[in-house]
Amino acid sequence: MAPMMRAAVQEKPEKLVIGEVPVPEINDDEVLIRVKYTGICGTDWSIFTGKYSADKLPLIPGHEFSGVISQVGRNAAGLQEGDRVTADINMSCGHCFYCKRGKKLMCPGFTQLGIHTNGTYADYVKAPWELVHHLPDSVDFMTGAFVEPVSCIIHSAKAMNVEIGSSIAIIGSGLGILHAAVAKLRGAVPVILIGRNPLRLEAGREIGADIIIDTNKVNDPVAEVRKLTGGRGADYVVEAVGTPETYEQAFEMMRPGGTLGAFGITGIEDIVRLKAFDFVLGEKNIVGSCAGVGNDWTDAIALLEYRRIKPQVLFSLAVPLEDLEWALHELKVNKSLSKVFVSSELKKRNYLD
Ligand SMILES: [Zn+2]
Ligand SMILES: [Zn+2]
Numbered sequence: 001m002a003p004m005m006r007a008a009v010q011e012k013p014e015k016l017v018i019g020e021v022p023v024p025e026i027n028d029d030e031v032l033i034r035v036k037y038t039g040i041c042g043t044d045w046s047i048f049t050g051k052y053s054a055d056k057l058p059l060i061p062g063h064e065f066s067g068v069i070s071q072v073g074r075n076a077a078g079l080q081e082g083d084r085v086t087a088d089i090n091m092s093c094g095h096c097f098y099c100k101r102g103k104k105l106m107c108p109g110f111t112q113l114g115i116h117t118n119g120t121y122a123d124y125v126k127a128p129w130e131l132v133h134h135l136p137d138s139v140d141f142m143t144g145a146f147v148e149p150v151s152c153i154i155h156s157a158k159a160m161n162v163e164i165g166s167s168i169a170i171i172g173s174g175l176g177i178l179h180a181a182v183a184k185l186r187g188a189v190p191v192i193l194i195g196r197n198p199l200r201l202e203a204g205r206e207i208g209a210d211i212i213i214d215t216n217k218v219n220d221p222v223a224e225v226r227k228l229t230g231g232r233g234a235d236y237v238v239e240a241v242g243t244p245e246t247y248e249q250a251f252e253m254m255r256p257g258g259t260l261g262a263f264g265i266t267g268i269e270d271i272v273r274l275k276a277f278d279f280v281l282g283e284k285n286i287v288g289s290c291a292g293v294g295n296d297w298t299d300a301i302a303l304l305e306y307r308r309i310k311p312q313v314l315f316s317l318a319v320p321l322e323d324l325e326w327a328l329h330e331l332k333v334n335k336s337l338s339k340v341f342v343s344s345e346l347k348k349r350n351y352l353d
Contacts, residue, residue, distance in 0.1 A: 006344055007060045007122035008324050013050025016325045021060070024118065024126040031079055031129050032071035033087070036141035037318065037341045038120040039064035039149070040327055042174070048328055051267075053115055062121035062342070063089045063114030066135060066144030076129035086147045088131040088297050089113040105290045112291070121324055123344050133297050136305040142318070142341055143304055146311050150300035151292025152263075153178045158296070159287045160261040162186040162236055169225045169253055170209075172240030172264060173200035179238045179263070180208035181309050188236065192228060194221050197335055203313045225253040232256070239264045247272040256282035263289055314338040320346040 002022040009017050026032050046052040047061045069083045079085075092099050092107035099107050113119050113127060135144045153175065162168060164187030170176045173195025183191045185208075193209035195201050201212045211228060218224050226233055233255035239247050242264030251274050254260050266272070278284065292300065303309045316337045319327050321344040331337055 005123035006321060007118075008062070008321055009058050009060055010047055010053075011058045013054060013057075014048065016048060016328075018322055018324070021122070023124050026071060026073050026126045028074040029076070029128055029130070030073045030126045031069050031076050031132055032124055032126050033065075033067040033085060033132075034070045035062075035065055035067045035120045035122060035125055035344065037066050037145040037343050038062040039145045040324075040331060040340045040342060041149070043115060045328055045332070047115065048325075056116055059116075060118040060120075060122050060125075061114050062119035062125075063112060064145050064148040065114075065120035065125070066141040066147075067120070067125070069132075070124065073129060076132075079129055079132055084135040084137075084141070084144070085132050086135060086144050086297075086301075087113070087127040087133065088151075088293060089115070089119075089148060090291055090293050091117070091128060091131070102294075104293060121321060121342060121344075133301060135301065139301065139304050142315060143312065145341060146315075146339070147297060147300045147304065148292065149175055150178060150304065150309060150311065151296040152289070153182050153292075154299050154303075155292040155296045156238070156261050156263050156287075156289035157182045157186060159289045160236055160238075160259050162188050165189060166235035167229050168192065168236040168238065169194060169229075169234040169250075170238040170240060171195070171221070171246050171250055172238075173197045173204060174240065175263070176238065176240035177204040177207060177209075177314065178309070178311065179240055179261075180204045181311075182208070183236075183238075184208035184210075185303070185308055190228065192225060192234065194225075199336055200314075200338055203338065206313050207310060222249050222252045229255065233258060235259070236261065242266045244270050244272045248274070251275075251278075251284070254284060256284065258282075259285040259287055261287055261289060311339075315352045316340055317352060318343060318346060318350045320344070320348065323349060 092104035093109035190210040194213040238261040239250040318341040
């Protein structure tokens with residue numbers, strides 16, 4: 001009989017079942033990884049509620065992870081049992097128009113581990129060996145599970161090409177906080193962080209923001225950003241919320257000639273209204289960014305290794321696998337939580353400070 005493991009299986013929307021499933025079998029090009037931690041992401045909630053991946057169920061979600069290699073396929077070069085790792089979750093066909101141009105996120109066969117294929121809310125996960133990255137000793141497993149979101153921010157910052165000395169306004173106090181940290185690294189000044197969660201805004205100040213705009217207190221963030229930038233608007237704006245309303249605000253608070261980093265994921269059918277007149281006469285740019293790939297991952301690991309980015313201020317809680325569904329709901333209502341991790345090795349909830 002095949003060896004079994006514990007996993008959280010999304011059987012249908014709103015039905016997440018913790019149970020025994022077979023340990024994944026690897027082929028020559030894959031490795032098997034014993035999962036240490038998985039960070040809960042907004043995408044997991046979208047999968048839970050049926051907004052994403054409903055056609056992929058049953059599915060084991062979970063994609064922001066770290067672990068230890070427990071088995072290597074024959075072709076896996078430079079990887080060994082016992083290695084501490086994470087893995088790029090973005091998989092593509094490797095030979096289409098886009099893959100040949102190094103643009104695998106646009107591949108028609110694009111899939112993501114834990115979103116389209118079985119992920120890491122389990123004892124074990126398998127991954128293509130070529131996508132596996134070693135974690136330096138100084139990067140602990142919890143931080144290792146945070147490489148994926150950092151790689152996404154790095155991908156976005158590179159796409160926008162944020163220049164030293166430029167102003168940037170970031171809307172959103174979720175992953176927006178990390179945008180603030182990376183913008184500071186790129187030499188942007190001032191870094192303006194806009195959001196409505198006071199605790200997270202303060203965390204954002206700790207890791208990179210110069211100015212905080214709390215929208216509970218300021219009801220016109222567009223006017224406020226203009227005031228802070230000589231009346232022009234910011235050189236760069238990042239939308240990291242994902243609603244039409246905040247996209248419209250982002251467009252309005254960007255100066256002529258500025259660049260909007262489109263990062264927040266809206267609903268598939270959502271429409272954002274932009275003034276074409278301003279867009280053309282103001283020569284405004286919009287740069288979309290979907291995920292970290294390739295060296296975005298090695299860059300993220302290096303920045304975490306040398307503590308240029310210190311995301312630990314965001315780490316709130318680690319819970320056993322059994323508490324995944326509880327944690328998904330808790331994240332919706334408990335505004336004191338930022339990042340929550342899941343581990344099948346934990347026996348009880350562990351609040352971090
Ligand atoms: Zn994620
Ligand atoms: Zn392809």
